[in-house]
Amino acid sequence: MAFDPRWLLFVLPVVFILGWLASKLDSRQWKLEEKESPKAYFKGLNLLLNEQQDKAIDAFIEAVQNDPDTSELHFALGSLFRRRGETERAVRVHEHLLRRGDLAQTDRDRAQHELAQDFFKAGLFDRAEAAYAELRGTAFEREARLALLSLYERSRDWAKAAEIAAELEAAGTGxxxxxxxxxxxxQALVAQTQGHGDLALELLGHAQRREPEGARAYVLQGQLLLKAGQAEGAMAAFTKLLTANPPAFNLVAADCAAAAQALGQPERAIALLTEQYQRAPSMHLLRALATLQPGPQRGRLALHLQEQPALSAATELLKLNAAALPADEAAPLIQTLERATKPLLRYRCAACGFEAAHYFWQCPGCLGWDTYPPRHVEEL
Known part of the structure; x- marks a missing residue:
C-alpha cells in the first residue's frame, strides 16, 4: 500500500499544537514555582544575611508552606530555630523530615545529624548520644564521633570518651x-577519691605510656605518692617530670621541696629546682628554693628582678626593706603593689584568654586541653 502524502497535512498541525500546549503548561508551572517558593526562599536568605533571624524564619515558614516537599527549606528553617535556641521547633522540623518516606538516603542522614545537634544544643545528652549512634556508617560518622567525644567530656564519662578518641585515632582523624x-x-582522680590508690597509680602509669611527654600524669603521680607518705616515689616522679616536660615543673616546685624535706635530703630538690631556675627563672622555683635554703633573700630577689622583672618579686623585696622606710610610706606602698600584683598572679588560657587563680588542665572557657602555660601572667 503506497504512502499518501496527504496524511502529513493532518498530522503536522496536530503535532505542532500538542508541542505548543506542552510548552505553555511547562512555562506556566515554572512561573508559578518562581512566583511562590523561590521568592520567599530568596527573601529569607536576604534577611538571614542581614542578620534579621526573626524575619528570616517567617520567610522560610512561608516558603515551606508553599512548597512543603522541598527538604532544603526544612533544613534552613531547622538550623535557624536551633541557632535562636528554639530547639523544640528545630526537633519537630527534623523529625518531620525523617518521617517522610520519599526522602533520599543522603538527606535522611543529614536530617539525623541535624536532629542529634538539636538534642545536644538542648542539653538532652542521652537522646543526642542515641541520635549520633545512628550515624555510624554514614558520611557524618566522623562528625558524630567528634560530637560524642565532646558530649562525653561534658558529662565526665571519661571511659567512653577514651573509647571514642581511640576510634577517631584508628580512623585516621589525628x-x-x-x-x-x-x-x-x-579516671585516676576518681579512683583516688574512692580510696583506690593502687588503681589510681596504675591508670597514671597507663597515661604516662600513652603520652610520655605529657606533664599531668607525672604531676598527679608525684602528688598522690607524697600524700600517701611515699616521698621517695614522689621525688622519682618529679624527676621524670623535669625530663619529660621542664616548663610544667613550676607546678610541683613546692611539692618537690616538701618531698625532699620529708626524706631529709634537701640537696636533691635544690639540685632540681636550681637546674630549672637556670633554664627558666620563675617565682614558683624561687619560693621553693627559699624553703630549702633559709636565710637572707634580698640578694636572690634582686638578682631575680634582673633576670625576670615581676611585680610579685618587687613586692617581696619591698617588704624585706620596709624597715628602712618611714612606716607611713612603706605600708601604703606595699598595699598598692599587692593590689596591682593580684591580677597578675593568675594563669591565662593561650587559646581564649580565660584567666583563673588555679591551674586548669582543661580550660573552663574554651574546653581546650593543655592550653594554660604553667606560669603566672606576670611571667609570660
Missing amino acids: SFSGRIAHYLCE
Whole structure:
C-alpha cells in the first residue's frame, strides 16, 4: 500500500499544537514555582544575611508552606530555630523530615545529624548520644564521633570518651594520645577519691605510656605518692617530670621541696629546682628554693628582678626593706603593689584568654586541653 502524502497535512498541525500546549503548561508551572517558593526562599536568605533571624524564619515558614516537599527549606528553617535556641521547633522540623518516606538516603542522614545537634544544643545528652549512634556508617560518622567525644567530656564519662578518641585515632582523624592521657588521669582522680590508690597509680602509669611527654600524669603521680607518705616515689616522679616536660615543673616546685624535706635530703630538690631556675627563672622555683635554703633573700630577689622583672618579686623585696622606710610610706606602698600584683598572679588560657587563680588542665572557657602555660601572667 503506497504512502499518501496527504496524511502529513493532518498530522503536522496536530503535532505542532500538542508541542505548543506542552510548552505553555511547562512555562506556566515554572512561573508559578518562581512566583511562590523561590521568592520567599530568596527573601529569607536576604534577611538571614542581614542578620534579621526573626524575619528570616517567617520567610522560610512561608516558603515551606508553599512548597512543603522541598527538604532544603526544612533544613534552613531547622538550623535557624536551633541557632535562636528554639530547639523544640528545630526537633519537630527534623523529625518531620525523617518521617517522610520519599526522602533520599543522603538527606535522611543529614536530617539525623541535624536532629542529634538539636538534642545536644538542648542539653538532652542521652537522646543526642542515641541520635549520633545512628550515624555510624554514614558520611557524618566522623562528625558524630567528634560530637560524642565532646558530649562525653561534658558529662565526665571519661571511659567512653577514651573509647571514642581511640576510634577517631584508628580512623585516621589525628592523634588523640594527649586527650586519652588526660582521660586516664581523670579516671585516676576518681579512683583516688574512692580510696583506690593502687588503681589510681596504675591508670597514671597507663597515661604516662600513652603520652610520655605529657606533664599531668607525672604531676598527679608525684602528688598522690607524697600524700600517701611515699616521698621517695614522689621525688622519682618529679624527676621524670623535669625530663619529660621542664616548663610544667613550676607546678610541683613546692611539692618537690616538701618531698625532699620529708626524706631529709634537701640537696636533691635544690639540685632540681636550681637546674630549672637556670633554664627558666620563675617565682614558683624561687619560693621553693627559699624553703630549702633559709636565710637572707634580698640578694636572690634582686638578682631575680634582673633576670625576670615581676611585680610579685618587687613586692617581696619591698617588704624585706620596709624597715628602712618611714612606716607611713612603706605600708601604703606595699598595699598598692599587692593590689596591682593580684591580677597578675593568675594563669591565662593561650587559646581564649580565660584567666583563673588555679591551674586548669582543661580550660573552663574554651574546653581546650593543655592550653594554660604553667606560669603566672606576670611571667609570660
